[in-house]
Amino acid sequence: MKNKHVAALTVLTLLTVAVMSGFQYVNTQSVLENQMIIGGALDRQAVDVASLLEAIDGQTEAIRLLTDANLEVASELDAYTKYLLYLAGQILETPDTDVKFDLHLKAEHRRDGVLIGVSEHAGTLTTGGKNWIEDQLGDSPNGTAAHNMRLSNSAIAPAAAWTGLPAEIVANNMSMADGAYASTGDGVWTITYTYTASGAQSVQLFGMHSGDGAGNGTLVWADQISSASLIAGDTLTLTATTTVS
Numbered sequence: 746m747k748n749k750h751v752a753a754l755t756v757l758t759l760l761t762v763a764v765m766s767g768f769q770y771v772n773t774q775s776v777l778e779n780q781m782i783i784g785g786a787l788d789r790q791a792v793d794v795a796s797l798l799e800a801i802d803g804q805t806e807a808i809r810l811l812t813d814a815n816l817e818v819a820s821e822l823d824a825y826t827k828y829l830l831y832l833a834g835q836i837l838e839t840p841d842t843d844v845k846f847d848l849h850l851k852a853e854h855r856r857d858g859v860l861i862g863v864s865e866h867a868g869t870l871t872t873g874g875k876n877w878i879e880d881q882l883g884d885s886p887n888g889t890a891a892h893n894m895r896l897s898n899s900a901i902a903p904a905a906a907w908t909g910l911p912a913e914i915v916a917n918n919m920s921m922a923d924g925a926y927a928s929t930g931d932g933v934w935t936i937t938y939t940y941t942a943s944g945a946q947s948v949q950l951f952g953m954h955s956g957d958g959a960g961n962g963t964l965v966w967a968d969q970i971s972s973a974s975l976i977a978g979d980t981l982t983l984t985a986t987t988t989v990s
Contacts, residue, residue: 846870847988850951850968855980864971868953868985869903874965877955889955891965892936894983895921897950903967910952910967918943919975921954924985932989939982942975949973953985 848868854861880886896919897910914920924938936953949972956962973981 845990847986847990848953848966848968849986849988850970851984851986852948852951852970852973853982853984854973854975855982856976856978862971862973864969864973866968866970868951868966868968869905870966871903871907871964872905873908873963877963877965889962890926891953891955891963892924892926893921893954893956893962894924894936894938894985895952895954896940896948897952898947899950900972901950902969903950907952907964907967909964910950913952914946914948916944917946917975917977919946919948919981924983929986934987936985936987937983939980942977942979942981944977945975947972947974948981951983951985 848870850864850866850868852862852864854863874891877891895910896914897912898914899911901911919940919942922938922940924936926934926936928934949970950967951970952967953965954962955965968985975981
C-alpha cells in the first residue's frame with residue numbers, strides 16, 4: 746500500500762513538473778514575443794526620431810535661407826528708400842512751373858579738377874530785389890545788371906529783409922566777383938563765375954547784387970550753399986539761374 750502511494754506521488758510530481766515546465770515555456774515565448782514587438786517599436790521609433798531630426802535640420806536651413814533673403818531684401822529696401830528720398834529732394838528743389846520768377850543756385854566744388862561736392866537750392870528774393878526789379882521794368886532803370894556775386898561763411902538762412910550778406914568774405918581770393926551772363930532760353934538766363942581759392946576757406950552763403958562790383962548796388966537775392974571747405978587751389982563754380990515764366 747505504501748509503495749502505491751509513493752508511486753502515485755511520484756507520478757503527480759512528474760506531472761506537476763511537466764505542467765510547470767510547459768507553463769514556463771509558454772511564458773518565456775510570450776516574453777520573447779513581447780521583446781521582439783518592443784524591439785520593433787523601438788526600431789521604428791529610432792527611424793522616426795532620425796526622420797524628425799532630419800526634418801528639423803531642413804527647417805533650420807530653410808529658416809537660415811529665409812533670414813538671408815530677408816536681410817538682402819531689407820538692404821535693397823534701404824537703398825530704394827534712400828533713392829526715393831533723393832528723388833523727393835530733387836522734386837522739392839525743381840522750379841515749380843507755376844512760379845513766375847524763379848531763382849536757383851548750383852555750386853560745384855572741385856579739387857584737382859575732380860568734382861567733390863555739389864549744392865543746389867532755390868534762392869530767396871529780397872525786398873530790395875523786388876524794388877530793384879520794379880525800377881528796372883517800370884520806373885527808372887539804372888543800367889547796372891545784377892551779376893555781382895558775393896560769398897559768406899555764415900550759417901544764417903537768407904531772409905527777404907536782408908540788404909547784404911552777413912560777414913561777407915573778403916580774403917583767399919573769394920571776395921566779390923562779376924559773373925558772366927548767358928541766355929539759355931526765353932526768359933531764362935545764367936550768371937556764372939568760378940572762384941579759385943588761394944587759401945583755406947569755407948563757404949555757406951551766396952548773394953547776387955546789382956552794381957559795378959565796387960561794393961555798391963542792391964542785394965537782389967541770396968541762397969545757401971551746402972558747406973564747402975576749400976583749400977588752396979580748389980575751385981568753386983557758381984551758376985545762378987533766373988527763370989521768368
